[in-house]
Amino acid sequence: QRTPEEGRQLPGKAPSSSNAGCPFCNNSNSNVSLLGEGQNGTSIVVSRPAGGDDQAADEETGLPPSMLIFCIDISASMSHSLKLERGGSITRLGCVQTAVAQQLTGLEQQHPESQVVIITFGSEVCVYTDGGNRSLVGQRAHQSQETLIQKGEDLAHSVTETVGSAGARLRSTLGELRPQGNTALGPALSVAVGLASKHAGAKIVLCTDGMANNGVGAIGDRSTIYPFYGDIGRIAAEQGSCISVLTMEGEDCSMENLGICADLTGGSVDMVDLRCMASNLGTLLEDPIVATNVEISLVLPRGVTVQNEDLSQDSQTSPSGVTRVTRKFGSVTKKTSMTVMLQFAEEITRLAEEGHSLPLQLQLRYTRPRGEQVLQVFSTNAAMSSSRDEAERGLFGSAVALAGIHAAARLAQKGQYRAARVELISTCRLLQRAMTNDEHQEAYLSFIVHAEKLDGFMREREMQEQIFGANSSAHQGRDDDASRSMYQMKNLSFRDFVSRA
Numbered sequence: 001q002r003t004p005e006e007g008r009q010l011p012g013k014a015p016s017s018s019n020a021g022c023p024f025c026n027n028s029n030s031n032v033s034l035l036g037e038g039q040n041g042t043s044i045v046v047s048r049p050a051g052g053d054d055q056a057a058d059e060e061t062g063l064p065p066s067m068l069i070f071c072i073d074i075s076a077s078m079s080h081s082l083k084l085e086r087g088g089s090i091t092r093l094g095c096v097q098t099a100v101a102q103q104l105t106g107l108e109q110q111h112p113e114s115q116v117v118i119i120t121f122g123s124e125v126c127v128y129t130d131g132g133n134r135s136l137v138g139q140r141a142h143q144s145q146e147t148l149i150q151k152g153e154d155l156a157h158s159v160t161e162t163v164g165s166a167g168a169r170l171r172s173t174l175g176e177l178r179p180q181g182n183t184a185l186g187p188a189l190s191v192a193v194g195l196a197s198k199h200a201g202a203k204i205v206l207c208t209d210g211m212a213n214n215g216v217g218a219i220g221d222r223s224t225i226y227p228f229y230g231d232i233g234r235i236a237a238e239q240g241s242c243i244s245v246l247t248m249e250g251e252d253c254s255m256e257n258l259g260i261c262a263d264l265t266g267g268s269v270d271m272v273d274l275r276c277m278a279s280n281l282g283t284l285l286e287d288p289i290v291a292t293n294v295e296i297s298l299v300l301p302r303g304v305t306v307q308n309e310d311l312s313q314d315s316q317t318s319p320s321g322v323t324r325v326t327r328k329f330g331s332v333t334k335k336t337s338m339t340v341m342l343q344f345a346e347e348i349t350r351l352a353e354e355g356h357s358l359p360l361q362l363q364l365r366y367t368r369p370r371g372e373q374v375l376q377v378f379s380t381n382a383a384m385s386s387s388r389d390e391a392e393r394g395l396f397g398s399a400v401a402l403a404g405i406h407a408a409a410r411l412a413q414k415g416q417y418r419a420a421r422v423e424l425i426s427t428c429r430l431l432q433r434a435m436t437n438d439e440h441q442e443a444y445l446s447f448i449v450h451a452e453k454l455d456g457f458m459r460e461r462e463m464q465e466q467i468f469g470a471n472s473s474a475h476q477g478r479d480d481d482a483s484r485s486m487y488q489m490k491n492l493s494f495r496d497f498v499s500r501a
Contacts, residue, residue, distance in 0.1 A: 046365070046373040065242075065289060067115045067159075067199040068107070069192045070100050071185075072177065073208035074122045079179040080209075082274050092248065092274060096207050097174045099278040103285060104167055104174075112164025117195060118173055121188035123181025123214060127195070128173050129158040130166075142187045142215030145228065149235070152194020159195065183210050186217020186228055189243070189261070193236045200240035200292045201331055201369060203267075205284065206258070209248045219254045229257045233264030237330030240292030240367070243267045244284050247480065248274055255483035262487065265330035266294075269487045271480060287333035291366035294329040298340060299361040303348040307341035308410070332366075335493040339403035352384035392434040397443030401431055402497045405450050409489035417458040417465075424451045442498070449500045454489050457482050 078093040090098075100118075107114050118128045125137040125148075135155055141147045163170065185208055196202035211219045217228040236243055244267035247253040259269045272280040298306070302321030315325040327338065348358070364376040385391045404427030411420035428451065431444045461482070478486075 042377045042379075044375040044377070046375055048372050065114065065199075065201055065203040067117065067196055067202040068285075069117045069119060069196060069202065069204045071119045071121065071188045071192050071204060071206045071208075072096055072100070073183060073185065073210070074120045074177050074179050075181055075183040075210060076122070076179050077183075077210050084275070090274075091179070092209050093177060093179055095274040095277045097177060099281045100207075101171045101174050102278050103281055104163060104170055106282070107163045108167035112162060112167075114163050115159065115161070115199070116163045116166075116170060117159045117192075118170060119188050119192055119195075120177060121184045122179065123184060125184050125188045125191055127152075127155055127159070127191060128170075129155065130161045132169055132173070133158070137187060137191060139184075139215075142184055145186075145190050145216045145232065148187050148190035148216065149194035149197075152191040153197055154194075155191070156195055156198055182214045183208070183212050184214035185212035186232075187215040189232055190216060193232055193239075193241060193243075196236070196241045197239050200367060200371075201289045202241045203285070203289070204236070204241060204243045205281070206243065206245045206261075207247075207281075208245075208253055208258075209251045211252060211254045217257075219257060222252065222254045222256070225260075226257055229260040230264065233261040236261070237265045237328065238293075240331055241265060242289065242331045245269045246277070246281060246284065247271050249481075251480070253480055255480040255487070256478060259483055259487040263491065266332055266336060267330075268491075269484050271484050287335050289331045289369065290334055291368060292331045293365075293367045294332050295365040296327050296329070296338065297363040297365075298325045299323070299363065300325065300342070301359055303345035303351075304342055304358070305345075307343045308407070335495050337402065337492070337494040337497075339399065339406045341403055341407060348384075349386065353386040356384065357381040358384050392430070393436060395430075395434045395440070397431060397434060397440040398446065398494065398498055400434075401427060401443045401447035402492065402494055403427075404430075404447065405454065405492055405497070406490055408451070408454060409486055409492075412454065412458055413486040413490060417462050421455060421458055421462075424455055427451075446497055446500050450489065450492065450497060453485065457485055 072093075073096075074093060078096070079091050081089040081091050082095070083089050104116060107116060120126045120128075124139065125142075127135045127137070129135055135158065137148065137151055141151060185206070189204070189206060192204045196204060211222065213219065217226060217232075219226060233243065243261040243265045245255070245258045245262050247255060247258070247270070249271050255269060255271070261267065262269045268284055270280055270284065300306070300323040305323055306315065306325050314327060315323055317323045325340075329336070351358075359379070359381050361380075362378040364378075365374070366376075367373050385394075404423060408420040408423040408427075411417075411423060428444075428447065431440065431447055434440055435444055461478070
């Protein structure tokens with residue numbers, strides 16, 4: 001356990017030299033290029049591109065996306081009108097046009113060097129290229145994900161203009177969009193991923209009001225998970241692209257499927273009131289990407305394993321009993337947070353009783369915004385205790401609370417609502433017992449705010465299952481609002497947790 005002061009950074013001392021021995025394999029590390037050492041761990045430069053003098057500053061502040069792609073639904077349903085409080089009306093497409101146009105104006109003023117691409121999808125997919133030209137993707141290609149991605153890659157050389165030089169024309173293009181046809185969402189997303197393939201840190205923003213029903217990714221049954229969304233999400237993550245999804249309140253878009261793309265790439269999902277779309281879209285884009293191709297590895301000694309099922313599937317154990325758990329992210333912002341729960345064998349309990357410490361190591365591999373590849377290593381010998389009272393006094397309350405929210409959301413997403421509620425109750429009781437100072441009280445209050453949002457939905461689902469019977473599928477019968485909540489809570493950031501956003 002850690003004291004609250006230690007918990008703010010991973011505790012323990014970084015190796016004092018590049019020849020420090022490893023507590024797990026006993027090998028010495030030599031002939032490495034150290035970027036720096038200290039409370040932020042030991043950083044090793046893996047590769048440095050030419051002209052990378054401002055790398056460290058970029059990691060702190062991030063950069064605007066190298067390419068920002070708006071995938072805009074222009075299907076017939078986007079012609080539906082919404083009455084405005086001040087009188088008059090506006091179509092759904094009109095709300096999206098206004099929101100995107102505002103973002104273009106902001107980018108034009110603040111980040112004129114950014115490349116912005118507009119892709120529309122109705123019954124056809126259209127990419128708006130340099131000089132006001134457009135490229136239509138033939139419907140014959142809509143059934144082939146590979147062909148669509150290749151089409152995007154081929155078009156990359158035709159979308160080189162910056163928003164600073166083409167902002168006015170892009171806004172004009174937006175204003176000329178008209179609703180037509182059905183929803184070729186999957187083909188548009190595939191082309192966008194191909195288009196972004198050479199731009200690490202690219203952001204793809206998908207704006208839609210309905211379920212995909214044309215080409216790859218077409219959703220015939222909203223209770224079914226379609227492999228396309230996991231496949232395209234993994235491809236985007238591997239190339240360092242981020243997919244975010246913006247849908248509209250009251251509409252059924254199969255967030256259960258769309259959210260997979262965001263989940264795998266470090267993006268976000270949201271359902272918005274059309275009248276507030278501009279502010280929601282701005283919030284979605286405001287956090288700059290600070291690293292791409294992120295790989296997090298946790299090295300654990302014999303007798304220690306991870307409790308998270310989604311992480312344990314990506315773990316390897318050596319003959320000596322050392323476990324290495326790895327998770328990959330497409331891209332991360334300063335808000336991105338991840339929690340891990342550990343479980344201990346009886347031999348660790350005996351070591352705790354004897355006063356031994358526990359060696360742990362966290363390795364971060366990532367690419368900075370301008371291309372520098374870095375390996376950052378945090379090592380510690382964490383103190384252990386066999387006394388529950390002593391351990392709970394040293395809790396970092398906010399980290400424990402956030403881990404409880406993440407774990408419960410993962411269980412709820414699988415339809416294990418009772419287990420998820422038990423997780424919330426157990427975490428709540430732990431925080432109550434450990435509430436010995438102001439920081440613990442703040443952590444407890446933040447936990448209650450977020451746990452209530454999650455628990456309310458799960459209580460409702462349990463009651464439905466008692467009345468109508470449990471469905472065979474974990475996500476069957478779950479509406480878009482519930483699916484959105486699951487994705488948001490399992491990826492809740494530390495910053496949003498403590499601010500109770």
